[in-house]
Amino acid sequence: MKKMEYDVVILGGVAAGTSAAASAKRINKNLKIAIFQKEPYISYGGCGLPYVISGDVESAESVIALTPEKFKEKKGADVFVEHEAYNIDFSNKVVYIKSQNDEKIVSYNKLVISTGASPIIPSFDTWGENGIFKLRNPDDARSILNFIHKNNPKKAIIIGGGFIGIETAEALKKHNIDITIIEGTDHILGEIEPEIHEEFINSLKDKGITFVLNTFAENIIKENGIFKVITKDSVYTADMIIVSIGVKPNTAFLKESGLIMAKNGAIIVNEKMETNIKDIYAAGDCATVNHFITKENVYIPLGTTANKQGRIAGKNIAGINDSFIGVVGSLITKFEDIEYAKTGLTLKKAKEKGYDADAVFIKSGSKAHYYKGSKKLKIKLVFEKKTGKILGAQFVGGETHPRLNTITSLLYTNGTVDMLRNMDLAYSPPFSPVWDIDLVAATQAIKKV
Numbered sequence: 001m002k003k004m005e006y007d008v009v010i011l012g013g014v015a016a017g018t019s020a021a022a023s024a025k026r027i028n029k030n031l032k033i034a035i036f037q038k039e040p041y042i043s044y045g046g047c048g049l050p051y052v053i054s055g056d057v058e059s060a061e062s063v064i065a066l067t068p069e070k071f072k073e074k075k076g077a078d079v080f081v082e083h084e085a086y087n088i089d090f091s092n093k094v095v096y097i098k099s100q101n102d103e104k105i106v107s108y109n110k111l112v113i114s115t116g117a118s119p120i121i122p123s124f125d126t127w128g129e130n131g132i133f134k135l136r137n138p139d140d141a142r143s144i145l146n147f148i149h150k151n152n153p154k155k156a157i158i159i160g161g162g163f164i165g166i167e168t169a170e171a172l173k174k175h176n177i178d179i180t181i182i183e184g185t186d187h188i189l190g191e192i193e194p195e196i197h198e199e200f201i202n203s204l205k206d207k208g209i210t211f212v213l214n215t216f217a218e219n220i221i222k223e224n225g226i227f228k229v230i231t232k233d234s235v236y237t238a239d240m241i242i243v244s245i246g247v248k249p250n251t252a253f254l255k256e257s258g259l260i261m262a263k264n265g266a267i268i269v270n271e272k273m274e275t276n277i278k279d280i281y282a283a284g285d286c287a288t289v290n291h292f293i294t295k296e297n298v299y300i301p302l303g304t305t306a307n308k309q310g311r312i313a314g315k316n317i318a319g320i321n322d323s324f325i326g327v328v329g330s331l332i333t334k335f336e337d338i339e340y341a342k343t344g345l346t347l348k349k350a351k352e353k354g355y356d357a358d359a360v361f362i363k364s365g366s367k368a369h370y371y372k373g374s375k376k377l378k379i380k381l382v383f384e385k386k387t388g389k390i391l392g393a394q395f396v397g398g399e400t401h402p403r404l405n406t407i408t409s410l411l412y413t414n415g416t417v418d419m420l421r422n423m424d425l426a427y428s429p430p431f432s433p434v435w436d437i438d439l440v441a442a443t444q445a446i447k448k449v
Contacts (some may be wrong), residue, residue: 002104004035006078008317009095009108011085012250013037014044014285015303016310017113018066019144021077023314023424031318033077034106038084042068044138047303050164053148054171060138060145071349072292085115086253090277107271110279110317113423114256117247117285124220132220133229134167144242153239157179157229157242159217160230160244161188163333168242168419170335178211180236182217182229184228184245189333191346192394193380195361199396203338236332247301249286249429266299271323273313281317283309290326292412293345293391294353299331328392328411332401337375341400343408344392348381349406356385360444364437366399366431375399381407381417381441388416388449393441403438417445 008024010017013035021033035042041064048063057063068079080099084211087096088111095105095111117135126132133144133149147153154173158165161183169179181188188196188211201211212231214221219230220241229236260276262267267282269275271290284306288297290428304341315322332341350357359382367374375398382392393407410420427434435443 002102003368004104004106005032005110006106007031008033008079008110008112010035010112011081011095011105011116012114012116012159012284013039013042013071013081014116014284015306016115016287017112018043018071018075018115019069019292019316019371020281020283020317021311022075022110023311024318024398025076025314027315027318027320029076030155031180034080034301035071035077036083036095036106037068038082038083039137041138042066042071042079042081043078045303046136046360049138049141050167051134052138053135053144053168054174058140058367072226076207082381086252088257089165090280091274093279094116097367103214108279111281112310112313112317113251113275113280113282114287114305114306114313115250115286116283116306117249119247120246121244122217122245124217126227126241127243128218128220128409130240131222132243134249135164136245136247136368144240147240148172148177151239153177155238156240156242157182157227157236157238157388158242158244159229160246161185161211161213162244162246163192163345165242165244166333166335168244169204172242177240178210180212180441182212182215182231184214184216186214191349193359194394195380196340196378196394199378200335200338200340201357203396205340206263207256207336209214209335215436223287224346226300234416246429251286252365253364262297262299264299267361271312271322272316272321273309274316281313283313290324291347291376292326298327298329301329302327302331325412328408330404330408332404337398338396339398339400340394340396341404342392343392343404344411345382346392346394347380350384350391351441352381356390357382358385358445359383360448362437362441362444364440366397366429368433371429377403377437378440379437381445383417383445385449388418388446390415390417390420397401403436406438417442417449
């Protein structure tokens with residue numbers, strides 16, 4: 001068993017791990033840092049994978065930011081791909097790592113756990129057969145595209161109506177594949193406001209997407225080359241299957257380690273990315289994050305958050321005291337020309353957290369009504385009745401991104417609907433009505449404060 005020594009050992013690359021290494025090296029070039037990554041890739045944009053399948057991104061290689069060799073050359077950290085940590089001795093500060101060819105005992109002064117998350121895959125009979133897929137890394141995207149090109153499938157079932165499920169549906173539709181989405185709850189896209197959900201799902205139905213809600217896939221079998229998704233009440237057939245029902249943190253090997261974790265296995269960290277064990281940091285999809293509004297540890301695995309957490313961990317390791325103020329749960333996606341965006345709390349969640357909350361639901365257009373190309377736009381704005389403090393918002397329609405970011409900025413400053421109503425938002429007919437939908441929502445909300 002080979003022995004190695006490093007100042008900083010990072011378990012996992014992609015977003016948080018590479019950000020931690022780059023951040024620490026930028027501050028202290030003398031630090032000896034190594035990244036051990038289970039996958040063959042060290043740095044890639046997983047959020048771009050559905051768009052590889054759709055053809056909006058040229059190839060799976062396009063989402064790969066840096067090869068292991070380039071990362072070492074540019075950032076100065078050693079990189080070991082296809083190396084998996086299987087045990088950590090925190091008392092003696094050593095990590096046990098295995099690869100296909102050997103095993104290593106690696107000692108460290110500081111350790112960053114950024115092992116990410118893996119798709120949740122139920123025990124389907126056909127898992128592993130050609131034609132049933134997950135979508136998590138560049139190889140998955142290549143496999144899906146290869147299957148489409150070789151087999152010309154006509155029907156696909158996506159199990160799971162979350163963000164990846166919706167984005168993958170859009171991608172497959174571009175290949176003229178009929179799509180059915182099977183979702184276990186009565187809605188898609190997680191914590192979505194009812195009015196916004198109705199608009200979004202009806203728009204997708206109008207575009208030919210079939211939804212089966214309140215239904216769990218109990219098993220998937222294959223007969224005569226056709227997949228059959230078996231539910232409690234029915235059987236659905238397809239030529240290919242995408243499983244996208246969520247992810248779980250890659251922390252099973254740390255179960256008895258003494259690290260404090262959430263119920264789902266995510267490692268709980270503070271604002272400095274420190275765990276409960278000295279010199280051990282965690283970041284990315286294997287860790288929790290502070291919710292700026294509720295001040296709770298939450299699990300929202302996103303690449304944007306992983307990069308921020310990794311950067312903070314790297315800075316603290318290198319001796320620069322820094323903190324991450326947390327997230328407000330900002331998310332955005334689209335299906336063709338219909339966008340969905342959210343930030344902060346839903347009305348239901350705000351009430352659950354003890355706020356005396358209310359909301360307004362507003363319909364408008366994305367441009368001046370007389371300007372060509374104006375798109376329908378709707379917002380549900382959530383606020384505290386006593387103070388007018390903005391708690392969250394959700395949008396559906398077109399050109400939601402700048403409106404969402406306006407609300408997000410106010411959430412981080414404890415902004416109120418009165419502040420929003422009086423904001424000097426830029427106006428010109430090609431960009432918004434003279435009264436932008438954010439301003440209209442705030443004006444109506446004031447009446448309830």
